[in-house]
Amino acid sequence: MRKLLFESLIRPPLTERPPEASDAAVDELARALDGAARKRLGRSLSIRAIDAGSCNGCELEMHALSNAFYDIERFGIRFVASPRHADVLLVTGPVTKNMREALKRTWDATPNPKWVVALGDCARNGGCFAGSYAVMGGVSEVLPVDLHIPGCPPPPVEILKGLLALLDGVNAGTGAARG
Amino acid sequence: MKRMSKRSLPALTGLIEAGRPVEHHAPARRAMVAPKAWNLAVEQLAEGRWSLLGLWGEPDIVHMALLGEGREIGMISLKCPGGRYPSVGQLHPPALRLERAAADLFGLLPQGLPDTRRWLDHGQWGVSHPLAPGTLAAGASATRTPPPAAAYRFLPAEGDSLHQIPVGPVHAGIIEPGHFRFTASGETVVRLEERLGYVHKGIEGLMAGSPVERAARLAGRTSGDSTVAYSLAFARAVEAALGVEAPPRAVWLRALMAELERLANHLGDIGAICNDAAFALMHAHCGVLRERVLRAGDAAFGHRLMRDRIVPGGVASDLGEAGTAAIRALVAEIRQRFPHLVELYDNTASLQDRTVATGRLKPALARQYAAGGYVGRASGRDFDARRSPGYPPYDELAFDVPVLQEGDVNARVWIRIREVEQSLSLVEQILQKLPGGPIRVDIAEPDGPREGMALEGMALVEGFRGDILAWLRIGAGGIIERCHLRDPSWFQWPLLEAAIEGNIVADFPLCNKSFNCSYSGHDL
Numbered sequence: 001m002r003k004l005l006f007e008s009l010i011r012p013p014l015t016e017r018p019p020e021a022s023d024a025a026v027d028e029l030a031r032a033l034d035g036a037a038r039k040r041l042g043r044s045l046s047i048r049a050i051d052a053g054s055c056n057g058c059e060l061e062m063h064a065l066s067n068a069f070y071d072i073e074r075f076g077i078r079f080v081a082s083p084r085h086a087d088v089l090l091v092t093g094p095v096t097k098n099m100r101e102a103l104k105r106t107w108d109a110t111p112n113p114k115w116v117v118a119l120g121d122c123a124r125n126g127g128c129f130a131g132s133y134a135v136m137g138g139v140s141e142v143l144p145v146d147l148h149i150p151g152c153p154p155p156p157v158e159i160l161k162g163l164l165a166l167l168d169g170v171n172a173g174t175g176a177a178r179g
Numbered sequence: 180m181k182r183m184s185k186r187s188l189p190a191l192t193g194l195i196e197a198g199r200p201v202e203h204h205a206p207a208r209r210a211m212v213a214p215k216a217w218n219l220a221v222e223q224l225a226e227g228r229w230s231l232l233g234l235w236g237e238p239d240i241v242h243m244a245l246l247g248e249g250r251e252i253g254m255i256s257l258k259c260p261g262g263r264y265p266s267v268g269q270l271h272p273p274a275l276r277l278e279r280a281a282a283d284l285f286g287l288l289p290q291g292l293p294d295t296r297r298w299l300d301h302g303q304w305g306v307s308h309p310l311a312p313g314t315l316a317a318g319a320s321a322t323r324t325p326p327p328a329a330a331y332r333f334l335p336a337e338g339d340s341l342h343q344i345p346v347g348p349v350h351a352g353i354i355e356p357g358h359f360r361f362t363a364s365g366e367t368v369v370r371l372e373e374r375l376g377y378v379h380k381g382i383e384g385l386m387a388g389s390p391v392e393r394a395a396r397l398a399g400r401t402s403g404d405s406t407v408a409y410s411l412a413f414a415r416a417v418e419a420a421l422g423v424e425a426p427p428r429a430v431w432l433r434a435l436m437a438e439l440e441r442l443a444n445h446l447g448d449i450g451a452i453c454n455d456a457a458f459a460l461m462h463a464h465c466g467v468l469r470e471r472v473l474r475a476g477d478a479a480f481g482h483r484l485m486r487d488r489i490v491p492g493g494v495a496s497d498l499g500e501a502g503t504a505a506i507r508a509l510v511a512e513i514r515q516r517f518p519h520l521v522e523l524y525d526n527t528a529s530l531q532d533r534t535v536a537t538g539r540l541k542p543a544l545a546r547q548y549a550a551g552g553y554v555g556r557a558s559g560r561d562f563d564a565r566r567s568p569g570y571p572p573y574d575e576l577a578f579d580v581p582v583l584q585e586g587d588v589n590a591r592v593w594i595r596i597r598e599v600e601q602s603l604s605l606v607e608q609i610l611q612k613l614p615g616g617p618i619r620v621d622i623a624e625p626d627g628p629r630e631g632m633a634l635e636g637m638a639l640v641e642g643f644r645g646d647i648l649a650w651l652r653i654g655a656g657g658i659i660e661r662c663h664l665r666d667p668s669w670f671q672w673p674l675l676e677a678a679i680e681g682n683i684v685a686d687f688p689l690c691n692k693s694f695n696c697s698y699s700g701h702d703l
Contacts (some may be wrong), residue, residue, distance in 0.1 A: 001460070001523055013249070014467060028234045050352045053378045057403025057484060062353050063447075068468035081351035097303040098377045099356060102348050128396055132381035133309045153403065155483055 006051045014068040018075065018164070019157050025147055025165035045167050048086035048110065052103045052142075053093030053135060057153035058120040062090070064156040077163055083109040088166065091143070094126040095136040096153040107143050115146040115166065119159065126147050191229060198255060198455045202644030204635040207568075209242075209254035217257045218265055220245060225270040230549035231637070233648045233665040234267060234274050240287075242663075243267065244648060246549065247645060250567045251474035254637065255648075259287055265266040266292040273548045273670055276279075284383070286311040287459030296332060299376040299702065310384055319588070330678040336362035336370045344684065355698035359687075366683040369403040371676045379702040386662040391417055391491055391622065394659045398649070399486055401664055402700030407440040408642030409435075409664065409700075410489035412649035415570065416662075417491035420653050423622050427614045429493035430571050436476070436485045436494075436607045437641075438602040439506070442513070443472040444643040445595040445602070448695055452592055453524065455688040456533035464520050471509055478505035493619030502611060510603055518673040521596055534589040538690030540678040542586060546676055551645025554694055558586035564641035576608050586678075588693040622657075633660060642667065644697060666700030 049062055064081075066073040072078070080086050083106045095103060105118070118139040120128040126137035139145050149162035198210030220243065221235055223229040232244035232252065239266050242256045257264050268275035278289045279298035286308035294445075300307070341362050348356035358374040382401055386394045398413035399406045404601035418425060425433070450465025473483040479502030480488045488495050524530065540550075545558035555562060563580040565573040581597035583590040637650045645667025654660040675694045679687055 001527065004460070004464070004519060004523060004531070018256070035307060051351055051355050051378065053380055054355070055400045055403035056355055057400070057406065057486070059353050059355065060403060064470060067470050068463060069467070069470050093378065094380060095379055096378055098301045098379055099348065100303065102356065102377070106349050128286065129380045129385065132385050133304050133306055134379050134381035136353060149220070153484070156215065
């Protein structure tokens with residue numbers, strides 16, 4: 001183990017340069033965020049992930065955000081274990097009817113101010129599962145959504161861009177971020 | 180003479196021959212059987228001679244896919260007048276949840292089923308038996324409005340000072356939703372009962388009536404971590420039904436993708452299991468290797484998870500020089516770094532203390548449930564669909580199927596380690612032997628089968644988690660009439676309940692991760 005740790009000291013870090021916040025996401029947020037909500041978060045964002053019927057693809061890419069290449073915590077973004085600690089609910093899946101109640105309760109347990117990010121194509125409108133007897137057809141059918149991050153699944157760098165836009169928008173005021 | 184040769188046939192084949200064989204079913208045979216033959220098959224299952232590969236419904240029909248003593252595969256179907264048929268689960272418990280699911284979806288009534296609680300149906304759909312005839316067409320008609328969701332009755336556990344711990348469906352980590360109900364005596368788990376179905380999306384309902392192309396996209400979204408394996412299983416079933424063969428280059432590229440997917444998942448799992456024993460160093464290093472695999476997949480096939488790259492008739496993207504170079508570099512890096520991680524795992528006493536002898540699954544249970552993948556192979560079940568029934572190009576590749584007997588978390592880690600090594604070798608062999616030529620043929624979709632005729636196909640494919648079964652029927656116009664996808668998790672989830680018994684609550688994450696069952700693949 002010592003050898004491995006020592007090598008880690010002398011090898012250059014794998015962590016990559018941060019991406020620019022996504023323009024599309026910044027625009028979407030400009031509409032979603034009100035002035036009072038800005039400046040609340042400083043540079044930190046606590047995320048509670050909720051799988052509301054995803055195929056697990058989005059979760060895999062969420063996990064990847066914590067690996068050495070993306071190292072999401074350097075941006076002040078972290079995944080938390082309880083909605084009580086969260087600023088953002090990151091929701092995946094078309095929202096199955098069997099998860100609707102659990103999703104609502106998780107939202108209710110999250111303190112204000114709070115934001116909802118719908119992650120992945122099926123979280124937007126049900127994607128290829130739309131029309132099924134068993135799904136609601138998108139997160140916005142159940143909760144107010146502030147930001148969509150598209151993709152099937154969105155690659156980690158796209159998730160990061162969206163979350164950075166959320167941070168910038170909330171922190172600096174969306175007008176400034178957009179300009 | 181004729182009678183002699185018949186007698187020497189394996190019993191499963193004999194049973195199917197004695198029934199009414201269904202035309203146009205490939206490659207394994209399917210027969211409509213009488214209740215007597217059905218019960219005979221159930222007896223063979225209960226006595227441990229045959230294994231259950233799947234059980235699923237259709238309106239007034241129930242199907243069983245079986246693995247015989249000689250590893251031959253066959254399928255039997257039984258007409259269920261009024262939905263009634265003799266329950267398999269009453270004698271062979273691995274069928275229990277499959278029968279409950281078929282009852283929820285099709286309104287089948289397994290007679291004698293000891294557990295009649297609903298499984299996938301949580302009373303939220305606004306409709307009962309959504310796949311029963313007329314339900315989908317009629318929508319949520321008044322006659323089918325279900326009773327209000329009754330509280331789920333968990334199985335009782337009685338004794339002094341027992342307490343219950345409910346967990347989920349929303350978990351603390353970034354994982355899929357499901358409910359675990361622990362009954363514990365102090366720190367020791369007395370009983371775990373799972374309740375699943377939270378991510379039921381109605382995939383089989385969406386597939387029915389869809390063109391092959393749309394159904395293929397749905398199959399690739401059944402379980403995200405196995406998107407390659409599911410697309411492969413679905414494509415092979417379609418090709419079997421239509422009598423189409425994918426071109427050689429496509430066959431080899433498919434195997435390349437499948438082995439990359441296996442590598443990515445095993446590397447991720449090895450790290451995550453160690454992380455659940457609070458050994459983050461392994462997690463960090465394995466996470467780097469997993470990311471490298473995903474990036475190589477992206478460079479080679481244009482998608483990190485290689486989703487929608489396998490299609491009926493072949494593959495959707497070819498491998499270029501840059502992609503080949505990326506995969507070669509990947510193999511070189513894993514070969515260089517992975518042995519150090521294996522050594523670290525093997526030499527860290529505090530980690531071994533957590534994984535050795537924890538969550539032991541008895542070989543007898545693994546055999547009874549026909550547990551696939553590392554769960555079965557860590558408990559002595561020597562089965563790998565790449566070898567038996569086998570499919571190309573694995574017949575031209577050299578690989579070992581590691582098997583251990585211990586059945587603990589440690590054994591499940593070691594099976595993964597050995598399979599990483601095997602997959603690296605397979606990737607190298609595939610790159611070496613990769614034939615040229617076209618990567619896709621047209622499937623006979625525009626014509627499809629003639630009016631009134633249906634073509635059926637089945638495939639068994641080895642995903643990283645175990646064998647995935649795909650069965651489908653294509654009707655006129657190339658429309659999927661019915662498709663059933665059976666995730667390996669159906670036979671692994673119940674075994675997790677058995678493996679955790681007598682362990683401490685704090686070891687559950689470790690045991691759970693070492694099984695790494697799919698929620699989405701199971702719930703469909």
